[in-house]
Amino acid sequence: MPRRGTVRGTYDSPVNQQQSAPDLSRFRTSPVSFASRSGRLTTGQQRAWDTRRGFYLVEAPRHVGRMSVDPAWQFDATAVFGRTAPLVLEIGSGQGDAIVAAAAADPDRDHLAVEVYQPGVAQVMVRADRAAEERTPGTEPAGLPNLRVMQVNAAELLDTAIPAGSLAEVWTFFPDPWHKSRHRKRRLVDPAFAEKVMRALRPGGVWRLATDWAEYADQMLDVLEAAPGLRNAHGPRAAAPRFEGRVVTGFERKAHKAGRDITDLTYVRA
Numbered sequence: 001m002p003r004r005g006t007v008r009g010t011y012d013s014p015v016n017q018q019q020s021a022p023d024l025s026r027f028r029t030s031p032v033s034f035a036s037r038s039g040r041l042t043t044g045q046q047r048a049w050d051t052r053r054g055f056y057l058v059e060a061p062r063h064v065g066r067m068s069v070d071p072a073w074q075f076d077a078t079a080v081f082g083r084t085a086p087l088v089l090e091i092g093s094g095q096g097d098a099i100v101a102a103a104a105a106d107p108d109r110d111h112l113a114v115e116v117y118q119p120g121v122a123q124v125m126v127r128a129d130r131a132a133e134e135r136t137p138g139t140e141p142a143g144l145p146n147l148r149v150m151q152v153n154a155a156e157l158l159d160t161a162i163p164a165g166s167l168a169e170v171w172t173f174f175p176d177p178w179h180k181s182r183h184r185k186r187r188l189v190d191p192a193f194a195e196k197v198m199r200a201l202r203p204g205g206v207w208r209l210a211t212d213w214a215e216y217a218d219q220m221l222d223v224l225e226a227a228p229g230l231r232n233a234h235g236p237r238a239a240a241p242r243f244e245g246r247v248v249t250g251f252e253r254k255a256h257k258a259g260r261d262i263t264d265l266t267y268v269r270a
């Protein structure tokens, strides 16, 4: 039986925390790639959360944890965006730097940011309204119509909610490295996760990754080169040139300061 503290730290908090006798069938049995943390929202983030989540946030019914997705639920891109267009999904979008810039620059594609950390989710909304306002200064921000955000575990979203073969691109920039050996099992990019991404990508769809941990880059290469149905766009075990849509974030700046190189990777679904 999992100890409550262990469950919260490694497996995502249960949905039914308020029950005095929790239903343990609704606890996760495998570790998640994120730490269960509740950050304070800034005033601007709180305002965006209160007033703009009706527009930007796509909510999914939960299953075994606060960030889980009910396996019966389906993401319907046509209903969400009101049109059919190529869809880019960013996993662990952080503060939304890359996905908001992409949505603002490319109105012909739709964009879905997936992030578990609430201040990050709210910051996507703040940035998106700012980008929309820059496009049409002086008007009340209607927002970026081709951007939405979800606060869920991306692994579950990809597993069951995203229709097979529906994504044009998946981005995974600076996934948490979990560098202590006892935490390695929490790394996002493993064979099971690669299988989920592969399933969700359309044929010819592209998975872009970046990391500043050389040893995680090696793990990514081991996993992705062995993944049936994925092909390295630049040749076996080759790094990709820096993806120009990958906006420089604090993670990259910190890595450079510490003398770590960034590895970009690009894989194409056969």
Ligand SMILES: C[S@@+](CC[C@H](N)C(=O)[O-])C[C@H]1O[C@@H](n2cnc3c(N)ncnc32)[C@H](O)[C@@H]1O
Pocket (backbone or CB within 6 Å): 033, 034, 091, 092, 093, 094, 095, 114, 115, 116, 117, 120, 152, 153, 154, 155, 172, 173, 174, 175, 176, 188, 249, 250, 251
């Ligand atoms: C190191 S940060 C990088 C953020 C951003 N990609 C960047 O480059 O600035 C990793 C982010 O992934 C999020 N994350 C980790 N596991 C996740 C998961 N399973 N689903 C969604 N978000 C996740 C974390 O909350 C964190 O914000």
